[in-house]
Amino acid sequence: MDKNLITHRIKDICKSFGFFKIGISKAEPLEKESAQLKTWLDENRHADMDWMLQSYEKRIDPVSVFPEAKSVISLALLYDTPYTHSDSPDIPKISRYAWGEKDYHKVIKKKLKEICKSIELFLAGTEIETKYYVDDGPVMEKSFAVKSGIGWQGKNTIVIDPEYGSFFFLSEILIDVELEYDKPIEDLCSTCSLCIQSCPTGALYDEYRLDANLCISYHTIENKKEIPDYIDLNNWIFGCDICQDVCPYNKKKFFTVDSSFFPKKSIFGKTREELLQMTEEEFNNEFNGTPVKRAKYERWKRNLKKK
Numbered sequence: 001m002d003k004n005l006i007t008h009r010i011k012d013i014c015k016s017f018g019f020f021k022i023g024i025s026k027a028e029p030l031e032k033e034s035a036q037l038k039t040w041l042d043e044n045r046h047a048d049m050d051w052m053l054q055s056y057e058k059r060i061d062p063v064s065v066f067p068e069a070k071s072v073i074s075l076a077l078l079y080d081t082p083y084t085h086s087d088s089p090d091i092p093k094i095s096r097y098a099w100g101e102k103d104y105h106k107v108i109k110k111k112l113k114e115i116c117k118s119i120e121l122f123l124a125g126t127e128i129e130t131k132y133y134v135d136d137g138p139v140m141e142k143s144f145a146v147k148s149g150i151g152w153q154g155k156n157t158i159v160i161d162p163e164y165g166s167f168f169f170l171s172e173i174l175i176d177v178e179l180e181y182d183k184p185i186e187d188l189c190s191t192c193s194l195c196i197q198s199c200p201t202g203a204l205y206d207e208y209r210l211d212a213n214l215c216i217s218y219h220t221i222e223n224k225k226e227i228p229d230y231i232d233l234n235n236w237i238f239g240c241d242i243c244q245d246v247c248p249y250n251k252k253k254f255f256t257v258d259s260s261f262f263p264k265k266s267i268f269g270k271t272r273e274e275l276l277q278m279t280e281e282e283f284n285n286e287f288n289g290t291p292v293k294r295a296k297y298e299r300w301k302r303n304l305k306k307k
């Protein structure tokens with residue numbers, strides 16, 4: 001079958017599962033990005049995320065985890081909603097990607113599984129192999145998304161679509177079929193540096209560069225130890241949206257229709273005092289199946305007490 005036709009049909013299948021943008025790139029080692037990732041790791045910008053260090057070899061080359069892979073299909077799923085965070089200092093903030101009823105890993109994995117089944121059905125007669133990831137594999141998701149034209153990597157280091165902004169998840173399907181490849185798009189940050197100016201902890205220490213040691217998102221989600229005194233969480237208790245909220249490309253235009261990503265009613269607008277009163281059992285019941293559960297009760301309490 002014609003490569004162009006297969007590519008178009010695969011993109012249509014992905015679109016029918018709610019992904020607003022799909023970009024395809026060749027499965028091959030990432031050269032420039034590998035060097036940048038190496039510098040990042042050598043400079044200990046990954047803080048205590050040792051898994052980033054351990055998976056370096058795999059991250060820089062998708063073929064090392066799936067030798068038959070020919071193409072990387074990058075997919076973007078919007079999670080933005082019309083809701084905004086309260087400005088009240090008594091009401092702590094959970095980042096938009098995590099404030100909903102369901103964990104995006106589960107929601108997206110289900111879609112990717114179905115997409116792969118549909119592709120197999122469409123290509124019936126040809127034996128194909130696929131592997132899919134959402135945030136959980138040794139893949140440089142942003143680099144492949146950039147390579148395939150999903151968006152450009154902004155000075156806040158996040159991938160941005162000129163129309164939809166950056167409040168979207170990335171995921172990818174690796175497939176052993178050669179497809180038509182898309183081209184990167186232009187970097188539209190230009191002279192803007194609002195994200196760098198607004199980051200309260202200086203984690204964006206230079207354009208396009210983030211130091212996890214200083215990032216609120218890292219400390220509230222990934223850091224398993226004490227949060228250093230010099231880190232002011234600025235009222236965030238899980239993740240941080242500041243460097244995206246200020247981005248001119250995130251002026252509210254498009255929203256998800258998936259209620260999984262709308263803020264959890266039972267938590268949204270609750271005060272610090274109210275949240276601190278939750279017992280471990282209540283916490284587990286409330287956040288079961290959501291990204292916040294990842295923090296576990298002890299860290300949730302630590303974040304709430306820190307301010």
Ligand code: B12
Nearest residue numbers: 033036040095135141157158159169170208217218239240
């Ligand atoms: C580790 C990680 C983190 C770490 C480190 C963040 C980071 N910037 O690397 C922490 C815990 C801090 C984090 C936080 C967040 N994360 Co995170 N994270 C990841 C993860 C697992 C790996 C990212 C990675 O490879 N980092 C390594 C460094 C080296 O990569 P980098 O910053 O992109 O570095 C590049 C640039 O520095 C660039 N560079 C260097 N010099 C120059 C110069 C120029 C001119 C240019 C253009 C580029 C450039 O080269 C490097 C390599 O390409 C990915 C999932 C995945 N498997 O890829 C999700 C992922 C990046 N995270 C995501 C999200 C949503 C977040 C948060 C928004 C969550 C939140 N609300 O709190 C924040 C955003 C913070 C921020 N400003 O980045 C999404 C981003 C989606 C998108 N639209 O881009 C991802 C893709 C998960 C997903 N599947 O959707 N995250």
Ligand code: SF4
Nearest residue numbers: 199215216240242243
């Ligand atoms: S997520 Fe928050 S702390 Fe981290 S770089 Fe963005 S603004 Fe700074």
Ligand code: SF4
Nearest residue numbers: 154155189192195247
């Ligand atoms: S705030 Fe400005 S500099 Fe930062 S990512 Fe958005 S457009 Fe680029």
